[in-house]
Amino acid sequence: MREPLSRERVLAAAVALADAEGVPALTMRRLAASLGVEAMSLYHHLPGKDGLLDGLVETVAAEVVAAVSRDGETGPDEDWRDTLRRWFLAAREVMLRHPWAPALMGRGKAVPPVVYAYYEMILGTMIGAGFSYRIAHRALHAFGSMPLGFVQELFGSGDEGGDDEAELAAMAEALPHMAAMVAAELHAATDPTLGWCDSQVEFQFTLDLLLDGLERYRG
Template sequence: MPSKASRKPLSRQRVLAAAVVLADAQGIQALTMRRLAVELHVEAMSLYYHLRDKEALLDGVVETVIAEIDAAISRLDTDDGGEDWRTRLRQRFLAARHVMLRHPWAPGLLGSRRTIPATVYAYYNEIIGTLVGAGFSYHLAHRALHAFGSLPLGFTQEVFSPESAGGNMEDDAAEADLAAATETLPHLIAMVAAEVHDSTDPTLGWCDSQSKFEFTLDLLLDGLERLRG
């Protein structure tokens, strides 16, 4: 264990960065105050000076992922505003997805939190600003946000999700359940059989492959363009 003299000062930012690394390596279920303290070479009690409990830790991890999305998007915002609104939003949403693919546990964690970080509100404010700046009314911009769902944050909500954090239709239990329902759910079974994912297509869940994400995003953007007119 490093000596006190050589140890980097502990800070909230450093704790949360280490928490994200731990979740990436071992999954969000592995993230505990005790395990995080081991990774940081500190006593577990020292973490409570920066985060009052496990819930505060998870909220902070969400804030950290959102900040990563904001940073990725800020690197896109170098254009003088001349690009089409659809291109602008498409680039933002795909940049968010790139972050989520690095943290596949994050969509499930986002959906489980009781509070919404202020940075999420700011993020959606920018999306509304882009829509209104392109000529949308606030009424239609509101409807657009409902239609987008979780797309702005880089993932799509699972249609079927056995677990709150990253449910999977491809595990053995799910496949067994579906096989048993072949006669009573013929259309659902046929759809599942038809949806064979390309192994090179990045995915965050059974209903969230890259190709499906982009198909849904383009469908919505093109439809909103027609409504704007």
């Protein structure tokens, strides 16, 4: 007997399709085909493409919170920085499994409720470590999207398939410091990336920089 459709089943199939083929390939028709149903039957569970994209964000956000929860709360002798570092890196592992998710999470839609519970955990950790609410609030601004496992792109990578050497040479004439920075930051093939400005090395460097800097304001 065929498993009945549910919102959860539809979204799980949508995540799998996005992982395999990318979000541009994710249409209601393509999703229905992967589930062996007619496209119209999906509209009982999701109100069109926007609802589908919102559902993808909710699903990945829930996966982040589940990963953080499995990673455990602050131990009795654990430094607050180690706790947040573990959580943020656990979230990043989720994003590396779904590299299309950061772009969707930046669409400006409503924040999934499960994310608020996660940020409550972050705030509780900081307040418990001796931070004031004012500094904790500023810390959340400084972290940006890092608690969710990614950072926003500062500079795009340009059109795919372009001649990188030619582009760098042209840039060097007008913007020598920019060109030097780009050349210095070309990522190694072994460094997992979610974008040109979001490699694993950069993520961990920035995270440690923020955590160590905030320690000055504790208590």
